[in-house]
Amino acid sequence: MACSTPTILQALSTAVLTLDGGDRIQTANPAAEAIFEQSASRLLGQSLGKLCGPNNPLHTILQQARQARQRYSAREIRLTLPWNSSVITIDCTLTPEETPDEPPGLVVEIVQIDRLLRLARDNHLLARQKSIKRMIRGLAHEIKNPLGGLRGAAQLLERELGRGEMREFTRIITHEADRLSQLVDRMTGGYTPLQYAPLNIHALLEHVRRVLQIEVRENLSFCRDYDPSLPDILGHKESLIQALFNILRNAIEALGGKGRIHLRTRIERHLTIAETHHRQVVRVDIEDNGPGISPAVMDNIFEPLITDKADGSGLGLTITRDIIHKHHGLVEYCSHPGCTCFSLYLPIASSHGEVEVSG
Ligand SMILES: Nc1ncnc2c1ncn2[C@@H]1O[C@H](COP(=O)(O)OP(=O)(O)OP(=O)(O)O)[C@@H](O)[C@H]1O
Ligand SMILES: [Mg+2]
Known part of the structure; x- marks a missing residue:
C-alpha cells in the first residue's frame, strides 16, 4: 500500500x-x-x-x-x-x-521523550548538586585545617631528624597530606571566578585531541566532523580544556585502547538552559563505540565519587559538569552498548563579548 x-x-x-x-x-x-x-x-x-x-x-x-x-x-x-x-x-x-x-x-x-527527561534530570541534579557541594565545602574546611597542622608538624619533625632514614616517613606524611589537600580542592571545584573570552571550540578540541593522540595506541582513532561555520563561544580556556579532557579520557578508558572516537560540532537553535532561552548554542558531541556506561552507575555518573574503575576517583564528570554549568551550558549523555555520546551545549559569544541570549 x-x-x-x-x-x-x-x-x-x-x-x-x-x-x-x-x-x-x-x-x-x-x-x-x-x-x-x-x-x-x-x-x-x-x-x-x-x-x-x-x-x-x-x-x-x-x-x-x-x-x-x-x-x-x-x-x-x-x-x-x-x-x-x-x-x-x-x-x-x-x-x-x-x-x-x-x-x-x-x-x-x-x-x-529521552531528551526531555535528560533535561529534567539535569535540572534536578543541578539542585541536588548544589546542596551536595555545600556539604562538601563544609567538610573540606574541616579536613583542610587539621591537614595544615599535620603537614607543619611533619616538616618540623623532618628538620629535627636531620639526614636519618626516618625522614622518609615524614616525607610520606607531607606527600599524603598534599595529596589529600589536592583531592579536597578538586572536590570543591575551587572558588575563583573564571575570566571569560571568545573562544573557538575547534581550537580547544584539536588541542585536546593532539595531546591524547600521542598517548593512545594506533588502533584507537579519532574521527572529526566539525561545522566550520560555528561562531565563537564565551569561555574560560583552561577549564574548558579540562572538561574536554575528562570526557575524552573516559572514552579512551572505556575503549581499552581499541576503537573509534567521533568529535562532532553543530549549531543548535532555540534551546532553554537553566531557564534562559538561547537563540543558538554550540553543540559538541564526543561519541565512542565502547561497551557503554555500566547500568550500575548509569543514572549517577555526574555525582561525586561515582566510579566503576579500580583507580578512578569518580570526580572527572562532576568537575566537567561544574565547568559547563559555570559557562551557562549543559551537558547530557546517552549510552548503550557500542555507543556512548556526551553532548556539551555552550552559549555563543555575542558581538559585545557576552553570552548571547534570546532578545
Ligand atoms: N565513555 C564512557 N563509557 C563508559 N562508561 C563511562 C564513560 N564515561 C564515563 N563512564 C562511567 O562514568 C563513571 C564516572 O566517570 P568520572 O570521569 O566521573 O570518574 P572516573 O573516570 O571513574 O574517575 P576520574 O575521577 O579519575 O575521572 C566512570 O567510572 C565510568 O563508569
Ligand atoms: Mg574519568
Whole structure:
C-alpha cells in the first residue's frame, strides 16, 4: 500500500502510525520513520508489536486500548529496539477507530521523550548538586585545617631528624597530606571566578585531541566532523580544556585502547538552559563505540565519587559538569552498548563579548 500521509502529518515531530485490526502498520509519517529507522514503505504491513521485539510493553498497551475501545495514554514506556539494542523512552497515545470492525484499527501517536527527561534530570541534579557541594565545602574546611597542622608538624619533625632514614616517613606524611589537600580542592571545584573570552571550540578540541593522540595506541582513532561555520563561544580556556579532557579520557578508558572516537560540532537553535532561552548554542558531541556506561552507575555518573574503575576517583564528570554549568551550558549523555555520546551545549559569544541570549 502506498504511503499517503497528509502534509500536516509529514511536518509533525510526533510519530503517527495507523494500524489495522491485526496490528499491521497502514501508514507512518516521517517522525515514525526516524524512531523506527526504516522508511515508511518498509514499515507498511509490519506488525508494530513485533517490530519492537518480544516482551516489549507495547503489546499489552495495544491490546488494552483495543479492548477498552477508548483513547489510551501511557507515559514513560521504555522500549529496547531490537535492531540496535538501544533503549528509548516514549509517551504513547492510542486511539481506536470508530468502526464496528472487531478488533478495531488504531491511531498510534509516539513522542520520544529521552531528551526531555535528560533535561529534567539535569535540572534536578543541578539542585541536588548544589546542596551536595555545600556539604562538601563544609567538610573540606574541616579536613583542610587539621591537614595544615599535620603537614607543619611533619616538616618540623623532618628538620629535627636531620639526614636519618626516618625522614622518609615524614616525607610520606607531607606527600599524603598534599595529596589529600589536592583531592579536597578538586572536590570543591575551587572558588575563583573564571575570566571569560571568545573562544573557538575547534581550537580547544584539536588541542585536546593532539595531546591524547600521542598517548593512545594506533588502533584507537579519532574521527572529526566539525561545522566550520560555528561562531565563537564565551569561555574560560583552561577549564574548558579540562572538561574536554575528562570526557575524552573516559572514552579512551572505556575503549581499552581499541576503537573509534567521533568529535562532532553543530549549531543548535532555540534551546532553554537553566531557564534562559538561547537563540543558538554550540553543540559538541564526543561519541565512542565502547561497551557503554555500566547500568550500575548509569543514572549517577555526574555525582561525586561515582566510579566503576579500580583507580578512578569518580570526580572527572562532576568537575566537567561544574565547568559547563559555570559557562551557562549543559551537558547530557546517552549510552548503550557500542555507543556512548556526551553532548556539551555552550552559549555563543555575542558581538559585545557576552553570552548571547534570546532578545
Ligand atoms: N565513555 C564512557 N563509557 C563508559 N562508561 C563511562 C564513560 N564515561 C564515563 N563512564 C562511567 O562514568 C563513571 C564516572 O566517570 P568520572 O570521569 O566521573 O570518574 P572516573 O573516570 O571513574 O574517575 P576520574 O575521577 O579519575 O575521572 C566512570 O567510572 C565510568 O563508569
Ligand atoms: Mg574519568
